[in-house]
Amino acid sequence: MKKTLFLGAACVLLAACGTSGSSGAPPGAQGFTPPKMDALKALGQPEGALNVLAWPGYAENGSNDPKVNWVTPFEQQTGCKVNVKPFGTSDEAVTLMKTGQYDVVSASGDASLRLVASGDVEPVNTSLVPNYENVYPFLKNKSWNSVSNVAYGIPHGWGANILTWRTDKVTPAPTSWSVMFDAQSPYKGKVIAYDSPIYIADAALYLQAHQPDLGIKNPYALDDKQFTAAVDLLKKQRPLVSEYWSDYLKETQSLKNGDSVVGTAWQVTVNLAKGEGAPVESVVPTEGATGWSDTWMVAAKSTHKTCAYKWMDYVISPSVNAQVAEYFGEAPANSKACVEMTDKSLCDTYHANDAAYAAKIAYWTTPIAQCLDGRTDVKCKDYGEWTRAWTDIKG
Structure with a gap:
């Protein structure tokens, strides 16, 4: 199942966050120096156990569907329970990562920098992950x-937040996010939008194209x-919105029932809705789109690091990465995964x-006070401020 995501109150990621014992290296492009x-350096004997923290659908062991199980073969191959x-x-x-109870986590971009800055995850040695060589270059570094x-992790899978609509209700076929953001949209009360503070970035992306004087880069x-x-744009959008979704299955049902006719979606939502007979299409609008790229990261406090590395290499191997992508609904990270797909059209x-x-x-990238676009003469709004604003937007 694809992730359900609502981001509540969060630790604000600042330059000073988690930097005790810092290496003193120059700050990264993100504007902070991670803990040292x-x-x-090298793999040892597998420790016999691995605690995996994962989005639903990323580490299936047959308990949800007996036919969907890539955990058991890993256990058999490595001895890592x-x-x-x-x-x-x-x-x-x-x-949960702060408890120190987990060895690896599948982190989206709105969480990964927080984990790095707080010292909860450590750099990864990509040379110990042979399948990393075949990860698409546009996902690395x-x-x-x-x-x-x-590198602080191994790319796993990715996708875009696309514009979808019911073809029997929305005409002509939209090519711009304006169908969701224009106060005069004819689909008032039938718009479905993503339920997360990170959705503020969708509004910013729209303004980047339509109000260039704001200087959003x-x-x-x-x-x-x-x-x-x-x-302000999202507050003006609020009367248009029938509901905010964080569960793509519920969004699928809303589109199928006609409760919503246009909105932000994942490709898996579109596929499911079509499969259930809903007349929907989708597009990356002219303004572009936000999206997600998930990363497997190793806990700094992990006591099972050899098993952790073996898991990361295994889960992005061509055959397993293909299985996850098909079940989960995403593009795989491994360039050799496509030939392993059951559905040859998926890629x-x-x-x-x-x-x-x-x-x-x-x-998705964690917003921080140090502007991610390289500006040093102003401060940007950090994640905590995004979260507070989102609560205000929804009312």
Whole structure:
């Protein structure tokens, strides 16, 4: 199942957050210096156990569906007995990682930098993950999975937050997010929007195209004026919205029933809705789209690091990455996964091999006070302020 995500109150990620014992290295592009930590130098004997913190659908062991099980083969191959703890939100994952009870976590970009800055995860030695070589280059060394070119995780899968609509209710076919943001939209009361503070970035991306005088260069790097404009846009959108979704299955049902006719969705939502007979289509609008790229990260306090590395290599191996992508509903990270798909059209559907498509996506990244667009003369709104604003937007 694809993640359900509502981000509540969060630790604000600042330059000073978790930096005791800092290496003194120059701050990364993200504007902070992570705590001093070394990546694992070499694999040892598997420790016999692994505690996995994962989005539902990323570590299936047959308990949800006997036919869907890639955990058991891993246990048989490595001797690492896997305990899986699914989480429902990025905030929940960040909180659980602080307990020190988990060895690896599948973190989205709105959580990964918080985990790095707080010292809850450590750099990864990609040479100990042979399948990393075949990860698409456009997913490597990005702002949500690395700092100063130091990798903090292994890319797993990705996707865009696309515009979808019912073709029998919305005409002509929309090509812009204006169908959701224009106060005069004819679909008032039938718009379905994403339920998360990170959705503020969708408004910022729209304003980047439609109000260039605001000077928005990165929808996750918003100064006071830019942030106010994005929040105001979402407040104006509020009367248009029939509901906010955090569970894609519920959104699928809303589109199928006609309770909503246009909204933000994942590709898996569109596929499911179509499969259930709903007349829906989707597009990445002219303004572009936000999206997510998930990363497997190793807990700094892990006592099962060899098992952790073996898991990361296994879960992005071509055959397993293909299984996860098909079940979960996403583009795989491994470039060799597509030939392993049962559904040979899936990689085309999810644009897995399309670097140009991937380049259109503004991937979720934790907003911090140090502007992610490189500006140093102003402060940007951090994640805590996004969270407070989102509560105000929804009312």
